[in-house]
Amino acid sequence: MEANRTRLGLGIALIVVATLGLAAVGTTLLLGTRGGDVASDPAYVAAMSYAGPRTDVAESTRSAGTEPARGHSLAVVTHEPEDATALAIAGSSEAGVAAQDQPETAASTGPSVEPKPLPEDDGAPTIDDFNKELLEDSAPFDEAKGDMPQVEGGGNVGGVVGWFEPPAVDTPQGVRSDESLLTPPDLGTETRDGNCTFRESIEPTDSDGDGHPEYVRYRSLLLCLQDEDGDGNPEYALAVGRDAELWDDDEDGTFNKLEGKQAARETADPNDDGTIEYIAQGLWTLSAVDDTEDTVFEHLLLTFGGEQILDANQNGVVEFYRAAALRLEVFDATSNGIFESLTLEGAVFQTADDGDDGTREYVGVLVVNASTVDGNDDGFNETMEVYLGGYEAFDGDADGTPEAERGALVEIEVFDASSNGYPELAEMCLVAFEAVDASEDGRPEWVRAAKIMAVATDDSDDGHPELATIDVVAVEILDADQDDVAEFAAALVGRAEVVDHDSSGIAERVSLTARAGARADADEDGLFERESYLALDGFAVNAIEDEFVEEARLSLKAYERVDADEDGMPEAERAMAAEMYALDANSNGFVEDANVTVTMAERVDADGDGTYEAAAFFLLWMQSTDADDDGNPELQYVKAYGYAYKDADEDDVREEQFGVRVLAQRTDANSNGVFESADAEVTVVHVYDHDEDGTQDCTSWYVATYHAEDTDEDGDWDVEDFLERGHREECP
Numbered sequence: 266m267e268a269n270r271t272r273l274g275l276g277i278a279l280i281v282v283a284t285l286g287l288a289a290v291g292t293t294l295l296l297g298t299r300g301g302d303v304a305s306d307p308a309y310v311a312a313m314s315y316a317g318p319r320t321d322v323a324e325s326t327r328s329a330g331t332e333p334a335r336g337h338s339l340a341v342v343t344h345e346p347e348d349a350t351a352l353a354i355a356g357s358s359e360a361g362v363a364a365q366d367q368p369e370t371a372a373s374t375g376p377s378v379e380p381k382p383l384p385e386d387d388g389a390p391t392i393d394d395f396n397k398e399l400l401e402d403s404a405p406f407d408e409a410k411g412d413m414p415q416v417e418g419g420g421n422v423g424g425v426v427g428w429f430e431p432p433a434v435d436t437p438q439g440v441r442s443d444e445s446l447l448t449p450p451d452l453g454t455e456t457r458d459g460n461c462t463f464r465e466s467i468e469p470t471d472s473d474g475d476g477h478p479e480y481v482r483y484r485s486l487l488l489c490l491q492d493e494d495g496d497g498n499p500e501y502a503l504a505v506g507r508d509a510e511l512w513d514d515d516e517d518g519t520f521n522k523l524e525g526k527q528a529a530r531e532t533a534d535p536n537d538d539g540t541i542e543y544i545a546q547g548l549w550t551l552s553a554v555d556d557t558e559d560t561v562f563e564h565l566l567l568t569f570g571g572e573q574i575l576d577a578n579q580n581g582v583v584e585f586y587r588a589a590a591l592r593l594e595v596f597d598a599t600s601n602g603i604f605e606s607l608t609l610e611g612a613v614f615q616t617a618d619d620g621d622d623g624t625r626e627y628v629g630v631l632v633v634n635a636s637t638v639d640g641n642d643d644g645f646n647e648t649m650e651v652y653l654g655g656y657e658a659f660d661g662d663a664d665g666t667p668e669a670e671r672g673a674l675v676e677i678e679v680f681d682a683s684s685n686g687y688p689e690l691a692e693m694c695l696v697a698f699e700a701v702d703a704s705e706d707g708r709p710e711w712v713r714a715a716k717i718m719a720v721a722t723d724d725s726d727d728g729h730p731e732l733a734t735i736d737v738v739a740v741e742i743l744d745a746d747q748d749d750v751a752e753f754a755a756a757l758v759g760r761a762e763v764v765d766h767d768s769s770g771i772a773e774r775v776s777l778t779a780r781a782g783a784r785a786d787a788d789e790d791g792l793f794e795r796e797s798y799l800a801l802d803g804f805a806v807n808a809i810e811d812e813f814v815e816e817a818r819l820s821l822k823a824y825e826r827v828d829a830d831e832d833g834m835p836e837a838e839r840a841m842a843a844e845m846y847a848l849d850a851n852s853n854g855f856v857e858d859a860n861v862t863v864t865m866a867e868r869v870d871a872d873g874d875g876t877y878e879a880a881a882f883f884l885l886w887m888q889s890t891d892a893d894d895d896g897n898p899e900l901q902y903v904k905a906y907g908y909a910y911k912d913a914d915e916d917d918v919r920e921e922q923f924g925v926r927v928l929a930q931r932t933d934a935n936s937n938g939v940f941e942s943a944d945a946e947v948t949v950v951h952v953y954d955h956d957e958d959g960t961q962d963c964t965s966w967y968v969a970t971y972h973a974e975d976t977d978e979d980g981d982w983d984v985e986d987f988l989e990r991g992h993r994e995e996c997p
Contacts, residue, residue: 300517352524389992392952395924400882400908404866405842407743409824411798414758414780418882419740421749422700425712429698431672432632437570437590446528446548449586452484461489483509498539505529523553540579547571547589549639557600567593582623587615603644609635622664631655644687651677666707671699687728693719708747715739715757729770733763737779748789755783757799768809776804792831800821806888809852818846832873839867855896861887881909897938902930918957924950939978953996963994 297670311340418424452464465485469478484507491501509525526548533543552566566592575585592610597603609631617627634652639645656672674696681688695717700709722734736759743753750855759779766770779801821843824833847859884906891898905927910919931943947969952961968990973982 267784268496269956290924318617345693372406378894381650388968390948390950390968390988391964392922392924392950392961394948394950395906395908395926397908397910397924400884401866401880403884404868404882405822405840405864405865406824406838406866406868408842409800409822409840411780411782411800411822411824413754413782413784414756415799416738416740416756416758419714419738419742419756420742420743421751422712423707423746425714425740425742426698426709427701428714428716429672429674429696431670432629432630432654434630434658435655436588444510445503446526447486447530452486460491461487465488473516475516477513478515479513481520482512483511494537496537497536498537499532500537502532503529506532517558519558521555521558523551525551533567538579540577542575542577543734545571550929554810557602561593561594561600561602563595563597563599563600567591578621580620580621582621583616585612585617589613599642601642603639605637605639605642608994609633619661626661626663627657627659629655629657636641639684641684645681645684646679647681647684648891649677649679653944662705664705666702666705668703668705669699669701673697681948683726685726687723687726689720689723689726690722693717703838704747711741711743711879712744713739717925717997723768725768727768730763730767731768735751735759735761741783745751746789750786750789750791752787752789753783755781757781766940767810771807771810773810774804778800779803788831790831792828792833794829794831795825795827797823797825807852809895811852813849813852813854814847815849815852816846820844822878829872830873834870834873834875836871836873836882837867837869841865843868851894853894855891855894856889857891857894859889861885872915876912876915876917878913878915879911881907881908881931883907893936895936897933897936899933899936900930904926904928914957916957918959920954920957922950924948937978939975939980941975941978943971943973943982945969963996965991965993972995981996 268467296459297347298894313878334913350542382579418427432675439875453466455462455464457463463485465483468482470480471478485939487503487505487670489503492499499713505527506529507525507527509523511520512520512522513520516850528546528548530546532541533545534541535558536542548570550566552564552570553562554564555562557563568590570590572586572588574583576583578584590610590612593608595604595607611631612633612874613631615629616625618624619626632652634650636650637646638648640647653675654672654834655674656670658667658670660667662668674694676691676694677691678690679688680690683689697711698714701711702709706709716734716736716738719734721730723730725731737757738759739755739757741753741755742751744751757779758781759777762774762776763772763962764774767773779799781799782797784796786793800822801820804819805817806816807814809815822841824840826836827837828835830836841864843861843863847856847862849856865883866881868877872878886904886905887902889898889901893899905925907923907925909923911921912919914920926948927946928944928946931940933940935941948967950964950966952964969988971985971987
């Protein structure tokens with residue numbers, strides 16, 4: 266019994282995928298596009314020709330062996346469902362029935378449902394019911410195969426390294442504290458609060474004695490000490506000093522200039538031996554000018570410089586050091602609250618000495634620069650620029666050649682030449698980078714990098730860009746022996762585009778394209794042991810330029826192969842192709858036609874002789890059709906087919922086979938928003954032919970069918986019929 270369960274594993278994946286296909290019918294309603302000759306779809310014709318129920322409920326419930334209430338009866342279908350595999354592959358466009366030839370329909374007023382069951386010993390499905398040849402022929406192996414995308418400057422490690430230019434790796438200027446602020450002369454007043462002492466003094470100068478000082482100097486010092494054992498060596502100390510100068514040149518009682526400094530120093534000596542393990546210190550400066558005395562500064566300058574030092578073992582060799590600096594300056598010459606210019610410069614530098622031997626194994630830096638210019642002082646910057654760069658490197662043997670490094674750069678530029686608040690051009694570039702140079706010869710063996718470029722252009726200068734694009738490229742290369750023949754390479758190229766030709770603010774077209782590939786060539790002979798490729802294409806068209814898209818399509822293809830012995834015959838392949846579309850030709854928001862088609866396949870040829878020992882195939886087709894374009898689809902259905910087999914000895918007699926089929930549809934023939942009927946069927950067959958004589962030794966199967974009708978179209982099913990049938994054989 267347990268062994269039989271194990272054998273069933275061949276088809277588990279197909280069962281799961283097929284079952285999920287039922288839930289996916291709702292997806293077709295969300296795609297929002299139209300198109301295709303929907304009226305010629307044979308399934309649509311069949312639905313629109315529906316003439317009412319033809320079965321007997323009483324007979325159905327008796328055959329099921331129960332007497333449930335009306336509306337919940339069990340029924341056996343009157344015949345085996347037609348295999349629609351060929352229709353699913355061919356598509357709805359192959360039928361030739363025109364829309365005007367469809368019969369007029371109305372709400373069903375026919376008799377109640379009258380199911381006529383098959384005899385209990387009839388209707389058993391077989392593995393031959395599955396159109397195996399057609400499923401195998403539809404496998405997307407050739408369709409999904411791709412090529413390695415080409416990336417400019419990304420063909421080898423050296424080229425990719427050139428994508429990234431690290432910022433300057435050095436200690437920022439002006440990071441030391443102003444010791445004079447922390448050792449001021451005697452101050453006038455003093456207050457104490459616990460372990461802290463605060464002293465301050467105010468020195469005014471009023472030369473003419475009118476009560477309005479022309480000059481005031483303010484100084485203060487906060488000193489906090491923590492000395493738990495009272496030995497005079499504080500375990501913790503904090504000192505903050507301030508020195509501010511204020512001027513009132515016209516002596517009207519309002520200061521119009523300020524120059525200020527604040528310095529801080531923090532130390533820690535946790536073992537209380539008089540030698541400091543940790544120091545943090547910094548200096549802030551502020552300069553402000555308000556000549557018009559309107560509380561709007563014409564000039565403002567703020568700076569900061571600080572550092573942290575850690576010497577945990579007190580041997581005089583710093584294990585960790587960090588420094589930071591900042592400068593912010595703004596000008597508002599007209600004193601109207603609108604900056605004519607702004608500049609920001611900042612940097613953080615840090616380093617670590619992992620071996621505590623005086624060498625720097627690690628270094629990191631972060632730099633930011635930004636500026637804006639509003640030359641005509643109207644509140645709209647003509648230019649804005651931002652630069653942000655970060656970089657880290659590890660050099661374990663401190664020979665000046667890092668074994669590992671990584672970094673990122675972001676640059677942004679915005680131009681509004683007409684200064685109307687609508688930039689004519691906006692650009693952004695992002696680069697991320699990683700590299701490993703294990704041999705320390707200055708040429709990395711491994712590199713990974715990505716670039717993202719975004720551009721928006723508004724030539725008409727009306728705030729609606731005519732074109733916006735995003736381009737993405739990414740590369741990973743492993744070249745362990747540095748011979749420019751990669752053992753592993755991967756690449757991605759993608760582009761997204763939004764087009765608004767008439768600059769109306771409504772895009773006429775949006776598109777997305779991506780190509781990706783990866784391949785391994787461990788022995789560097791140009792023959793790949795493993796490859797995988799992906800292609801993604803999608804677009805949406807809104808030519809009428811309203812809130813509804815007329816057409817949307819998405820295509821996804823993926824392929825993977827393994828050829829370990831490099832003989833050109835892969836030992837394993839898998840592929841997938843998915844196509845989705847939705848059409849709303851008159852752009853009224855009601856999709857006339859939506860479809861999802863997915864094919865997947867996998868096959869195994871372990872000995873590489875061209876004959877497959879095992880394979881699996883899957884097809885999913887989902888459709889929603891609204892021929893009269895009123896927002897109420899007349900027909901929606903899901904069709905899913907799966908088949909898998911094992912032929913271990915490659916004699917073309919399959920020892921094990923598995924098939925699954927899921928069919929579901931619902932119809933609203935008069936398109937009033939109430940479905941008159943719904944049907945579903947799940948069929949599963951699993952067979953063994955152990956002696957390979959062409960006759961199955963044991964067969965297990967399961968069939969579940971469901972039918973429902975709403976004869977008075979009130980939104981509640983008047984009749985629901987459900988039947989499960991199955992057969993299981995134990996195989997030795």
